[in-house]
Amino acid sequence: MPPRSPLFPWSTSPDSVVAALRTAGCVFAEDEARLILAAARTPDELARMVDRRVAGHPLELVVGWAEFRGLRITVTPGVFVPRRRTEFLVEQALVQVPDASVVVDLCCGSGAVGAALAAALGPVELHAADIDPAAVDCARRNTAEAGGRVHAGDLFEALPADLRGRVDILAANVPYVPTDEVGLLPAEARDHEPQVALDGGTDGLDILRRVADEAREWLAPGGCLLVETSERQAPAAVEAFHRSGLTTRLAVSEELYAHVVLGTRR
Structure with missing residues (x-):
């Protein structure tokens, strides 16, 4: 089972997000961290999003969108992510x-x-x-x-x-x-x-x-x-x-x- 994120609401710095993603094996941890930090509206939401990504959820479903030919395409749980x-x-x-x-x-x-x-x-x-x-x-x-x-x-x-x-x-x-x-x-x-x-x-x-x-x-x-x-x-x-x-x-x-x-x- 993938490790849970070490994040808590009082520990949601960009460096902490990158560290959690890198520990989980995300190759592009810095890039993913930027997207997650931009999408999260509160520290609690940020912690939940990082936990989901660490648990193996597709990044696009975590942040709620995928880029496709320059468009920001909304993706929701249970929907195929455009490649x-x-x-x-x-x-x-x-x-x-x-x-x-x-x-x-x-x-x-x-x-x-x-x-x-x-x-x-x-x-x-x-x-x-x-x-x-x-x-x-x-x-x-x-x-x-x-x-x-x-x-x-x-x-x-x-x-x-x-x-x-x-x-x-x-x-x-x-x-x-x-x-x-x-x-x-x-x-x-x-x-x-x-x-x-x-x-x-x-x-x-x-x-x-x-x-x-x-x-x-x-x-x-x-x-x-x-x-x-x-x-x-x-x-x-x-x-x-x-x-x-x-x-x-x-x-x-x-x-x-x-x-x-x-x-x-x-």
Whole structure:
């Protein structure tokens, strides 16, 4: 069991916070301490936040937000924390459909992808959807400024029917960890993020295939489906897109170790 923080309300100096985080094994203790100190409103809250971080809670859930493409995205307990590598999916979407006017963020989690796309594109019709009520609530907060409409439900069943054939960017950051490998994830993800946002089925591609199978009827002509996957799964993911009748390519960022499959309706 990780050690508890030595902090008490009368011992909440920056040096004490750094020492507690460093003792717990936080590699970037100084940077994390600055974020926690800035987020805490009282000494008692600071002590609780440090205790949570020392116990292994993700930093983003401790401070209540994650940075994503320059945006401060609210994240709450039980919601998937957006990863920096997913910024590559957003970048690819903007390159592929730079004049998009209708955007859907499917399996939206916190709504980070939809919020980032709207911020880059300007005024758009933004929809997001997730099966997890906690994610839906969080995404509503993060997409409110862009006028986003967030829907609860299973994939396309959650979306308004009048979106069929109108979607320019369909971003689906689906879960893609094989079921048997969820237990091998780092504790921050395994213990503090919802399994529904991680578990992609036997080979990790169950949800990806479902999305690919239905995407064509929702995409506008020239519209693009983008899904993140792993290097190992990429060939099978590309094949799933091909079978669905989409013009398909794989984009890779070596820097972010990100793999995104793109499928365009021609």
